[in-house]
Amino acid sequence: MCGIVGYIGKRNSLNILIDGLKRLEYRGYDSVGIAVINDENNTNFFKKAGKVKDVEEEFDREILQGSIGIGHTRWATHGEPNDNNAHPHSDDNRNIYLVHNGIIENYTTIKKKLIIEGFTFSTDTDTEVLANLIEYYFRIKNSIEIAVRLALNEVEGTYGLACICNKEPDKIIIARLGSPLMFGLGKDEIIVSSDAAAIINHTKNVIYLEDGEMAILRRDGFQIKTIQDEDIFREAQKIEFNLEEIEKGGFEHFMLKEICEQPDTVQNTYRGRINFETGLVKLGGLDSVAEKLINAKRIIITGCGTAWHAGLVGEYMLEQYCRIPTEVEYASEFRYRNPIINQEDIVILISQSGETADTRAAMKEAQKLGATTIGIVNVVGSTIAREVDAGTYIHAGPEIGVASTKAFTCQLMSLALITLMIGKNKNTIPDSELMKIASELKNLPEKIQSIIEKRNDYKFIADEFKDSRNFLYLGRGFNFPVALEGALKLKEISYIHAEGYPAAEMKHGPIALIDENMPVVFIAPKDSTYDKIISNIEEIKARRGKIITIANEDDDEIKNYSDYVLRVPKTVPIFAPILNSIPLQFLSYYIATARNCNVDQPRNLAKSVTVE
Numbered sequence: 001m002c003g004i005v006g007y008i009g010k011r012n013s014l015n016i017l018i019d020g021l022k023r024l025e026y027r028g029y030d031s032v033g034i035a036v037i038n039d040e041n042n043t044n045f046f047k048k049a050g051k052v053k054d055v056e057e058e059f060d061r062e063i064l065q066g067s068i069g070i071g072h073t074r075w076a077t078h079g080e081p082n083d084n085n086a087h088p089h090s091d092d093n094r095n096i097y098l099v100h101n102g103i104i105e106n107y108t109t110i111k112k113k114l115i116i117e118g119f120t121f122s123t124d125t126d127t128e129v130l131a132n133l134i135e136y137y138f139r140i141k142n143s144i145e146i147a148v149r150l151a152l153n154e155v156e157g158t159y160g161l162a163c164i165c166n167k168e169p170d171k172i173i174i175a176r177l178g179s180p181l182m183f184g185l186g187k188d189e190i191i192v193s194s195d196a197a198a199i200i201n202h203t204k205n206v207i208y209l210e211d212g213e214m215a216i217l218r219r220d221g222f223q224i225k226t227i228q229d230e231d232i233f234r235e236a237q238k239i240e241f242n243l244e245e246i247e248k249g250g251f252e253h254f255m256l257k258e259i260c261e262q263p264d265t266v267q268n269t270y271r272g273r274i275n276f277e278t279g280l281v282k283l284g285g286l287d288s289v290a291e292k293l294i295n296a297k298r299i300i301i302t303g304c305g306t307a308w309h310a311g312l313v314g315e316y317m318l319e320q321y322c323r324i325p326t327e328v329e330y331a332s333e334f335r336y337r338n339p340i341i342n343q344e345d346i347v348i349l350i351s352q353s354g355e356t357a358d359t360r361a362a363m364k365e366a367q368k369l370g371a372t373t374i375g376i377v378n379v380v381g382s383t384i385a386r387e388v389d390a391g392t393y394i395h396a397g398p399e400i401g402v403a404s405t406k407a408f409t410c411q412l413m414s415l416a417l418i419t420l421m422i423g424k425n426k427n428t429i430p431d432s433e434l435m436k437i438a439s440e441l442k443n444l445p446e447k448i449q450s451i452i453e454k455r456n457d458y459k460f461i462a463d464e465f466k467d468s469r470n471f472l473y474l475g476r477g478f479n480f481p482v483a484l485e486g487a488l489k490l491k492e493i494s495y496i497h498a499e500g501y502p503a504a505e506m507k508h509g510p511i512a513l514i515d516e517n518m519p520v521v522f523i524a525p526k527d528s529t530y531d532k533i534i535s536n537i538e539e540i541k542a543r544r545g546k547i548i549t550i551a552n553e554d555d556d557e558i559k560n561y562s563d564y565v566l567r568v569p570k571t572v573p574i575f576a577p578i579l580n581s582i583p584l585q586f587l588s589y590y591i592a593t594a595r596n597c598n599v600d601q602p603r604n605l606a607k608s609v610t611v612e
């Protein structure tokens with residue numbers, strides 16, 4: 001949610017900041033802004049509503065000269081996305097310039113106090129209030145470091161922030177509470193960012209700030225402190241991924257690239273973690289909790305959006321193969337409904353980014369109640385990854401497209417591995433079945449690739465349905481959550497209303513929606529639910545709905561019931577959701593592009609939702 005960049009060094013900062021903002025734009029893209037301190041120690045700034053590429057030409061390169069600067073790309077929370085509300089924000093005296101991610105919850109109280117002190121405000125944002133609060137303390141203490149510290153001790157809410165000060169033009173102050181922030185150490189320079197993507201082409205040595213910490217960055221070094229003024233010593237960590245991984249590599253969109261990466265990414269999730277002969281799974285990050293997992297009486301899975309859908313598939317897996325009662329909760333609801341959690345419970349947090357505010361809050365709640373927390377996370381070093389009791393990385397690589405694709409299938413693979421690990425140890429999966437599953441794993445990348453190779457077939461169907469106003473997605477068992485995920489993908493990138501349902505639920509209400517204008521996508525692999533699904537298809541067909549089926553390659557019969565058939569190879573049930581979700585990703589992608597939608601940056605959305 002929102003992106004922050006900062007630079008302090010010997011080079012001109014503007015291009016570095018603009019380049020960083022472009023890399024962060026997938027996090028928020030309502031507006032963009034930059035503030036730079038020039039050689040005469042004056043701060044110049046420019047900010048505007050719009051995307052970086054649209055606004056870039058308007059940056060005045062002569063004026064925005066200087067080797068210290070901060071930048072921001074915004075996803076609006078307080079105040080509509082217009083030029084005025086764009087960051088950076090300054091105090092009314094233009095001494096402090098601030099970029100901020102997160103929400104200052106008590107900003108109205110602070111604003112009233114500052115108005116009494118004579119401060120004036122020109123935007124609708126909580127960030128401007130914080131800039132003025134810092135200035136308020138600066139006037140008393142004459143130190144930007146102390147002013148930021150005192151201000152942060154007064155605010156409630158969340159922040160990742162970077163701040164520069166005209167009267168102390170040789171430093172950037174950054175701080176974090178609930179919103180990721182890090183800085184990369186280059187030669188005689190430091191690059192600040194809310195995401196490693198903006199740092200990676202300058203340096204791989206990165207220091208992550210923890211919640212409640214701030215850092216004072218100078219050209220020749222840095223100091224980390226808590227906001228209670230205690231010194232912190234921390235070594236830099238190496239970022240593992242490289243620049244190519246976060247670039248489009250010839251694909252038109254990140255989303256398409258990420259869908260097509262899945263033969264590799266799914267393999268990366270299981271690589272080195274399973275013995276194909278015995279089916280024995282070893283997840284190093286879960287060693288410390290393996291015993292607890294195997295003996296668990298109850299597992300609760302939580303996450304948001306796509307991660308929540310992955311959790312629902314996990315519920316089917318853990319109950320069917322491990323016989324462990326499993327519940328799935330929306331992370332956004334978890335802590336508000338006084339959940340019944342005890343010390344024997346295991347709470348699994350699923351999050352691509354590892355930074356989603358609701359999922360983090362659920363983690364904290366579970367920890368407070370004494371449960372063992374396990375993370376299934378993509379972004380290495382992210383908050384959830386660091387703060388859970390144990391965890392497993394999905395190794396999907398950077399996911400830039402706002403619509404989650406490869407992270408979903410890797411989350412499913414992680415859940416399958418955990419299921420196999422527990423099932424083998426508990427003897428709830430017969431050895432013969434385990435070996436069949438393990439050996440099928442080796443075929444999976446090739447099977448995914450075979451779906452990807454047929455992707456052009458989807459364009460025709462996309463053209464046919466691009467003007468539909470509604471879509472239904474139906475599946476049973478393991479494939480019901482896949483239907484939910486298919487509907488979410490279509491909604492978020494094409495703005496077509498779509499719903500997912502268990503296929504048999506149709507007759508309890510939604511079937512009233514069916515007429516000749518309603519496309520219905522059935523996930524209909526040849527599994528134990530096949531005959532039932534065929535009956536459900538008949539019900540829709542009888543009401544003249546348009547039928548698109550996801551069916552196995554060897555299923556000839558399905559043609560008799562479908563207007564369009566999208567083929568997937570047959571696999572064992574535990575991996576079927578992985579294969580079945582890929583056609584749905586393509587379908588939504590091609591419908592969205594046929595409608596000229598911005599698939600990588602859909603309206604109103606941000607890649608990682610770091611506010612509650």
Ligand code: M6R
Pocket residue numbers: 303304305306307350351352353354355356359402403404405488492607608609
């Ligand atoms: O980073 P997370 O996995 O925690 O994100 C959770 C959701 O915000 C995310 O899955 C969202 O629903 C995606 N846009 C779905 O494509």
